[in-house]
Amino acid sequence: MNELEQKCIDAGLKMTGQRRVILEVLGNADDHPSVETVYLRSREKDTSISIATVYRTLNLLDQMNLVKKHDFNENHARFEANLENHYHFIDVQSGEVVEFKDEKLEQRLRELARELGFELVDRRVELYGHKKQQGTDDD
Amino acid sequence: MNELEQKCIDAGLKMTGQRRVILEVLGNADDHPSVETVYLRSREKDTSISIATVYRTLNLLDQMNLVKKHDFNENHARFEANLENHYHFIDVQSGEVVEFKDEKLEQRLRELARELGFELVDRRVELYGHKKQQGTDDD
DNA sequence: CTACATGCAAATTGTTTGCTAATAA
DNA sequence: TTATTAGCAAACAATTTGCATGTAG
Numbered sequence: 001m002n003e004l005e006q007k008c009i010d011a012g013l014k015m016t017g018q019r020r021v022i023l024e025v026l027g028n029a030d031d032h033p034s035v036e037t038v039y040l041r042s043r044e045k046d047t048s049i050s051i052a053t054v055y056r057t058l059n060l061l062d063q064m065n066l067v068k069k070h071d072f073n074e075n076h077a078r079f080e081a082n083l084e085n086h087y088h089f090i091d092v093q094s095g096e097v098v099e100f101k102d103e104k105l106e107q108r109l110r111e112l113a114r115e116l117g118f119e120l121v122d123r124r125v126e127l128y129g130h131k132k133q134q135g136t137d138d139d
Numbered sequence: 140m141n142e143l144e145q146k147c148i149d150a151g152l153k154m155t156g157q158r159r160v161i162l163e164v165l166g167n168a169d170d171h172p173s174v175e176t177v178y179l180r181s182r183e184k185d186t187s188i189s190i191a192t193v194y195r196t197l198n199l200l201d202q203m204n205l206v207k208k209h210d211f212n213e214n215h216a217r218f219e220a221n222l223e224n225h226y227h228f229i230d231v232q233s234g235e236v237v238e239f240k241d242e243k244l245e246q247r248l249r250e251l252a253r254e255l256g257f258e259l260v261d262r263r264v265e266l267y268g269h270k271k272q273q274g275t276d277d278d
Numbered sequence: 279c280t281a282c283a284t285g286c287a288a289a290t291t292g293t294t295t296g297c298t299a300a301t302a303a
Numbered sequence: 304t305t306a307t308t309a310g311c312a313a314a315c316a317a318t319t320t321g322c323a324t325g326t327a328g
Contacts, residue, residue, distance in 0.1 A: 014302050014307055050310050071210050076292060089257055102251055108244050109266060118228055118268040127252055128261035153282060153327050189285050194318060
């Protein structure tokens with residue numbers, strides 16, 4: 001059983017077959033799948049899953065802060081189970097999303113929040129651009 | 140004639156009455172109006188404007204990089220004519236959006252882009268939180 | 279004149295929800 | 304046993320589009 005599943009059980013959620021599959025898909029993903037993608041990947045393991053359940057589950061997990069919902073300027077949301085603070089480079093040509101962390105940046109953001117008298121509950125840093133050298137592309 | 144209007148003419152767009160009104164609304168806005176809001180403000184000056192035209196015009200301006208389209212985790216887009224690099228604090232309680240600039244932050248972002256071999260075409264920094272002290276709220 | 283822009287209503291897309299049946303605890 | 308969850312299809316909300324008409328250049 002993966003980490004997410006344990007957290008859901010701890011939170012008192014009923015562990016249905018569908019949820020188990022969705023949580024496994026999320027736990028295994030190293031990208032930022034859309035609802036549609038989570039749905040398709042889940043279907044490969046259990047054909048009975050409906051997209052309504054995927055929506056409900058992802059929204060539930062997002063509210064519980066067990067996954068993070070993203071909007072990379074597309075017309076659909078994306079999700080990821082990586083909860084550590086990190087940021088994203090989005091290649092505007094290939095759609096590739098690259099994660100990165102940076103302590104200096106993180107520190108400056110906290111500083112700015114303090115200066116402006118804000119209690120920080122979330123942050124979002126996205127850099128859009130394209131690779132300077134030639135490179136492979138995938139997400 | 141405002142700056143936006145001039146830029147549109149320079150770009151070879153036909154300057155219709157509807158566009159003139161929409162551009163004026165955008166030029167005067169010091170907030171981040173949604174399509175609906177731009178539509179309503181425009182209607183006050185010209186009842187004949189349809190929301191389809193507002194959508195088409197805003198999308199066009201966005202593509203031409205004359206306005207910036209935002210998504211502050213709501214269910215609709217927002218727009219602003221302020222093209223200078225700046226960032227946003229979003230008060231998750233009141234919905235208030237506060238703009239800020241920061242050279243240190245800007246510099247760090249450029250550095251990171253360079254380190255990762257990215258040509259930067261756009262950036263997005265949003266801090267979500269709430270005011271620590273009591274304050275007024277509006278957008 | 280003519281290519282571009284508008285209004286209207288219908289279509290699309292991503293997402294949510296009401297309802298009944300199924301099921302985890 | 305019973306509150307929670309799932310599936311299905313209908314409902315929604317934001318946005319886009321086809322088409323006939325209008326108009327800036």
